[in-house]
Amino acid sequence: MTLDDRARHAAEAVRESVASAELMLFEAGVPGARKSERPTARVRALAFGGAFAVVVLVVGLSLLPGRLFAPDDSRVAGQSAQPTGQDVVIVPPEDRVPPGAVSPNSVGTQAPPGVVDGRFDQVLNLTIVSPFDGEEVSDESVTFSGTVAPGSRVFARTADLAEAEVDAEGNWSIRLLVQAPATNARFFAEDTAGNQSSDVSVTVIYTPPSPDATFVPDPPEDDPSEGPSDDDQSASEGIPPTVAFTASQEFGSGSREEAFDIYSGTATPDDRIRVGSDYGQGGERADVAGEWSIRVPFRQAPLGEPFTVTVTNLETGESFEFEFTPTS
Amino acid sequence: MSPERADSHDGHPSIVTMPEDFETFYQREFRQVVALAYSLSGSRVAAEDLAQEAFIAAHQQWEKVGRYEAPGAWVRRVVSNKSISLFRRRTSEVKAVTRLAMRRQIPLPEIATDDDEFWKVVRDLPKRQAQAVALFYLEDRPVVEVAKILGCTESTAKVHLHKARKALAKRLKLDEGEWA
Known part of the structure; x- marks a missing residue:
């Protein structure tokens, strides 16, 4: 048996073990649902406390002169005399969400008032007409449209709350980029008085096209003996391709003891990228594929206090700012 | 009509994108992440807990x-680091055992002794080598994806795997063979 055989056998064993296990999968898609297991002890405690309170109340009242309950009121006496855990019903938050309510894409969201189904709001008559829920799209750029009470504004729940175009009749539309395999797009409306509607949402299924067959992988950075590949036409022509400068941050926070983050993105090949902050910096050149990645450790950063990290393309002067927060 | 563009703080327009539905992401990825946690922590009790913690962290920053281009890679990196950390593993194990006692949850089924021994030897490797092995064999990922998850270059990931395979073959007295 080779190492690969043994490794694959061991890997299959782990996969089978997990596949056959009864895992606690979220039902509502909200990690808070996981906490429904934690209230088990709390439910029991509340049930016991509630039952105890009922017993005390009934016993106390029964001792009052001119008792409130007729001695032969067996129904009331029966209920009071035998308080059990089942008399106190604690409904987990997820069970209160009515059918057709907004998909819980944010923590703790319950069905807001006025929502008849996920795509219609009664408050400002906000509706999503297109696309329909579950529609399959082949283009990542999707136009969402619908209707709203005339005079209202419509916003998408994006990072910057992108605003839709709304005409005088209340028809609105906005084009957004979606991600594979499925994206839940949420919208809300606001009238001139500042009243906000409930969120309405729709889910689209996006299947991206097949990867480009001419994709050229990055050459190994640690192996300088390998020169540019034959596919690197830009190198043979001597003119580097222009690539838009982008940057993203991997974590945004980390344990103070080993605080670090990874910044990566794209830039014109050979552009110098610098990451700077009060507690750590780093730099790298974009590779021949126009990609760069920098791991920056942060030292002596104060616990819990976010600080700014600036990523700069030294060739173009463009920059992005991020925040990092050391945690305990 | 071009896609909605919103200006970022430094004046560069950024494409407005919608994140994938978290529930869909979770349903698709959870079991694989639990398997990764199990292989790297060796704990049938804590594996699910470690995976849950990683998904909770993802959800909080969803x-x-x-x-991200690959949110699954982010979650796997988080759970890999949590699993390999002895301290975090023991803390999660204590919490998981407490929850087991309250709810009589069934831990992950045991695996055969030989397979369990393999993963024990993997966990004895240096951290990055162990993570690379788990991602390469358990999830059948190409080296370029292993590198992305670990946050290193592809050649660095290859070095980790090469050294790990050498050490595993020696400890387990196996023919290293060629990479399949």
């Missing part, structure tokens, strides 16, 4: 993480 507006950002959900827009």
Whole structure:
């Protein structure tokens, strides 16, 4: 048996073990649902406390002169005399969400008032007409449209709350980029008085096209003996391709003891990228594929206090700012 | 009509994107992440807990993480680091055992002794080598994806795997063979 055989056998064993296990999968898609297991002890405690309170109340009242309950009121006496855990019903938050309510894409969201189904709001008559829920799209750029009470504004729940175009009749539309395999797009409306509607949402299924067959992988950075590949036409022509400068941050926070983050993105090949902050910096050149990645450790950063990290393309002067927060 | 563009703070327009539905992401990825946690922590009790912690972290930052090119890679990196950390593993194990006692949850089924021994030897490797082995064999990922998850270059990931395979073959007295 080779190492690969043994490794694959061991890997299959782990996969089978997990596949056959009864895992606690979220039902509502909200990690808070996981906490429904934690209230088990709390439910029991509340049930016991509630039952105890009922017993005390009934016993106390029964001792009052001119008792409130007729001695032969067996129904009331029966209920009071035998308080059990089942008399106190604690409904987990997820069970209160009515059918057709907004998909819980944010923590703790319950069905807001006025929502008849996920795509219609009664408050400002906000509706999503297109696309329909579950529609399959082949283009990542999707136009969402619908209707709203005339005079209202419509916003998408994006990072910057992108605003839709709304005409005088209340028809609105906005084009957004979606991600594979499925994206839940949420919208809300606001009238001139500042009243906000409930969120309405729709889910689209996006299947991206097949990867480009001419994709050229990055050459190994640690192996300088390998020169540019034959596919690197830009190198043979001597003119580097222009690539838009982008940057993203991997974590945004980390344990103070080993605080670090990874910044990566794209830039014109050979552009110098610098990451700077009060507690750590780093730099790298974009590779021949126009990609760069920098791991920056942060030292002596104060616990819990976010600080700014600036990523700069030294060739173009463009920059992005991020925040990092050391945690305990 | 071009896609909605919103100006970022430094004047560069950024494409407005919608993150993937978290529930869909979770349903698709959870079991694989639990398997990764199990292989790297060796704990049938804590594996699910470690995976849950990683998904909770992802959910808390979903507006950002959900827009990543590979949110699954982010979650796997988090759970890999949590699993390999002895301290975190023991803390999760204590919590998981407490929850087991309250709810009589069934831990992950045991695996055969030989397979269990393999993963024990993997966990004895240096951290990065162990993570690389788990991702390469358990999830059948190409080296370029292993590198992305670990946050290193492809050649660095190859070095980790090469050294790990050498050490595993020696400890387990196996023919290293060629990479399949």
